[in-house]
Amino acid sequence: MNFSKVIFEDKIKESTDRILSILNSISEADGSIIRGNANSIYVSKRTYIILNELYQSSVGIDSMIAGMLLECVHEAEKRVPGSGAMVIKLIVGPRADLENKSYDDISPTVLRRSDIVGLLSSLSFSSTITDIVTEASSMAGMTGKIFIDVSKTNDTLIELKSGYNFSLLLPIGPFYGEKKWEKNWCKCFLIDGVIETLGEIDGLLQDASKEKEPVTIFARGFSSDVINTIKVNNDRQTIDVMLVSFGVDNLKTLNTIADVAAAVGTDIVSPMKGDLIAGVKFYDLRSVEKIICSNGTVTIINERARPAVLSHVNDLTTRASAEHHEIAKLLNERIRSLSSTCVLISVSKLTAEINNITIEELDMALNVLRSAANWGVTISNDTGQERIVPAAGASVSKRYASIFLDNINKLSVAIIKDGST
Numbered sequence: 001m002n003f004s005k006v007i008f009e010d011k012i013k014e015s016t017d018r019i020l021s022i023l024n025s026i027s028e029a030d031g032s033i034i035r036g037n038a039n040s041i042y043v044s045k046r047t048y049i050i051l052n053e054l055y056q057s058s059v060g061i062d063s064m065i066a067g068m069l070l071e072c073v074h075e076a077e078k079r080v081p082g083s084g085a086m087v088i089k090l091i092v093g094p095r096a097d098l099e100n101k102s103y104d105d106i107s108p109t110v111l112r113r114s115d116i117v118g119l120l121s122s123l124s125f126s127s128t129i130t131d132i133v134t135e136a137s138s139m140a141g142m143t144g145k146i147f148i149d150v151s152k153t154n155d156t157l158i159e160l161k162s163g164y165n166f167s168l169l170l171p172i173g174p175f176y177g178e179k180k181w182e183k184n185w186c187k188c189f190l191i192d193g194v195i196e197t198l199g200e201i202d203g204l205l206q207d208a209s210k211e212k213e214p215v216t217i218f219a220r221g222f223s224s225d226v227i228n229t230i231k232v233n234n235d236r237q238t239i240d241v242m243l244v245s246f247g248v249d250n251l252k253t254l255n256t257i258a259d260v261a262a263a264v265g266t267d268i269v270s271p272m273k274g275d276l277i278a279g280v281k282f283y284d285l286r287s288v289e290k291i292i293c294s295n296g297t298v299t300i301i302n303e304r305a306r307p308a309v310l311s312h313v314n315d316l317t318t319r320a321s322a323e324h325h326e327i328a329k330l331l332n333e334r335i336r337s338l339s340s341t342c343v344l345i346s347v348s349k350l351t352a353e354i355n356n357i358t359i360e361e362l363d364m365a366l367n368v369l370r371s372a373a374n375w376g377v378t379i380s381n382d383t384g385q386e387r388i389v390p391a392a393g394a395s396v397s398k399r400y401a402s403i404f405l406d407n408i409n410k411l412s413v414a415i416i417k418d419g420s421t
Contacts, residue, residue, distance in 0.1 A: 008419065012411055015061045019054060042213050064242055068407055071171040076400040081404040085204040088399035091404060110120055113138055120374045125365050128355040132158065133365045136343045145340040147185070147292065148362055151346035157414060162309065163290070163342030164263035164300045169245040171222060172291055173229045179295030181242050183214040187285040190261050191219040192270040195226050205239055207282035215282075216291055217258055220253065221245050242293055252330070259334055264288055265305035290344070301342055309362075314339050341409065 051073070054066035058334060073084040076221050093236075116137055120130040136146050151157060170181075187208075195201060201217065208215045222230075222243055233239045246253045246260075261268050268288040269275045288302040313335055320331035370394070 001041075010060075012408060015065050016408055019051075019062070020065055021052070021090070022050060023088050023092070036274035038415070049280070064411075065408070069404055072400040076309070076396050080393040080396045082399075083393035083397045086393060087401045087404070090397055105249055115158075115372070116369060117366065120365055124362070126355060126357055127366050128351070129357055129362055130332065132156070132345060132362065133369060136345050136366075137369055140341060140343040144343055145181075146292070146343045148344065148345045148347065148359055148366070149290075150350040150359065151351075152351045153346075154348050156348045156351040157344070157346040159344045159346070161301045161342045161344055162303060162306050163340045164309065165326055166231060166260060166263075166294055166298045166300075166337055166342050168218075168256070169247050170298075171243050171245055171294065172213065172234070172334040173226050178290055180293075182290070182292045183216075183240070183242075184290050185287045186214040186216055186291045187287050188264045188284070188291070189217045189280065189285055190264065190267060190268045191217070191258055192256065192268050193219060193272065193277070194221040194223070195277065196223045198229055201226075203278065204280065204282045204285075205233075205241065208241060209233075209239045214242070215285070216242045216244055216293070216379050218244045218246065218257075220247070242291075244293065244298055247249050255330070255334055259312070259338055260300070260310050263300045263302060263305055263338065265302060265308055299340075299342065300345070301402045308337055345392055350374055 035104075051066055051070045055063055055070055057314055058066060066257075073087050076087050077084040113134060115129055117133045120133060121127075125133075136158050139158065140146050144162060145165070172332055189201075189204065195217070198205075204215070222245065228245060230239070230243055231240050234241060257268060264286055265288075269277055273275060288300050288305075290299075290301040292299040292301075316331050316335050316338075320328045320335065323331060345360065345362065347357075352358065
């Protein structure tokens with residue numbers, strides 16, 4: 001027995017045309033752009049379901065081609081939300097159109113409020129989602145961050161908050177690809193030192209477990225025993241604790257510790273000054289309104305600390321104006337971390353039910369908006385009618401449509417041949 005590569009050109013073309021014909025027959029109503037699954041597929045749910053069903057239920061070449069197309073659509077969507085649908089449109093259309101279209105010289109427009117409304121409306125988002133995201137983005141401006149939460153009341157609220165953002169180490173996650181660690185009214189413990197043993201924080205952990213309250217512990221570092229124990233007990237859900245490291249011992253570390261303390265509105269426990277870590281009581285720890293830890297960034301939202309932070313920023317600003325350029329640059333970086341704005345969208349269950357929307361759809365709309373803010377918007381006619389889309393979506397769609405077609409052209413299949421025949 002041996003393997004031999006065979007190219008079934010007719011069967012490959014027939015299978016590809018059949019799959020594309022099925023996808024192309026999806027009506028505009030079925031093709032509305034909504035979240036398709038937990039892996040951030042933003043193209044039409046109907047499109048994704050059909051592709052996935054073809055891949056799962058088919059065998060041989062049909063399954064192979066459906067899987068290749070599904071992968072290209074998924075990769076395009078990860079880069080620019082909404083571009084996956086255009087991948088299919090480009091592949092379905094005449095091949096000459098794909099070769100002749102040049103998207104590299106797009107001159108995106110400035111993203112204004114009217115562009116945001118047009119963008120979300122043209123991508124089939126509901127008027128409720130469009131209104132919420134447009135208002136939140138207008139409040140956040142170009143540098144603000146937007147977060148979504150579930151409201152505990154019957155009202156949907158959009159609030160402008162003071163948010164403080166720091167680049168810090170997260171020794172136990174969340175790791176890349178995992179959901180961010182986001183907690184409301186979280187207690188914070190700041191230590192200018194390294195936590196070497198569990199005994200130093202045993203009482204705090206016991207109380208946190210008893211009270212069922214989240215805790216963030218900031219320190220210069222943690223021993224492997226501390227990290228592993230916290231990780232295991234977090235997984236068992238006996239505690240809800242995030243460890244955050246300030247990192248290496250240098251001037252920047254000292255500055256960050258002082259800035260985080262201002263944002264939390266608390267004193268720093270320093271063993272170097274004789275403070276005992278074990279002497280700090282859980283019930284004496286300060287709580288912040290919200291803390292978000294994700295991919296090396298920690299965002300603290302704490303309105304109660306705003307007056308103290310403003311005073312701290314004013315002091316840094318005064319020092320920056322009188323310092324050498326390099327020192328002023330470091331001070332200005334600290335000022336930026338402490339001068340951010342955040343917008344909280346608290347969506348009530350009532351609003352979601354009445355308007356038939358989900359938190360996931362709101363999150364998707366924000367992702368579309370981020371892509372448009374980074375790349376601008378342009379007008380697309382690929383669907384037969386003008387619509388506003390993120391400018392980068394065109395070049396990304398062309399890239400993955402071309403990758404799919406190239407893969408199809410190179411496709412060969414290894415089959416088992418009986419050497420005796």
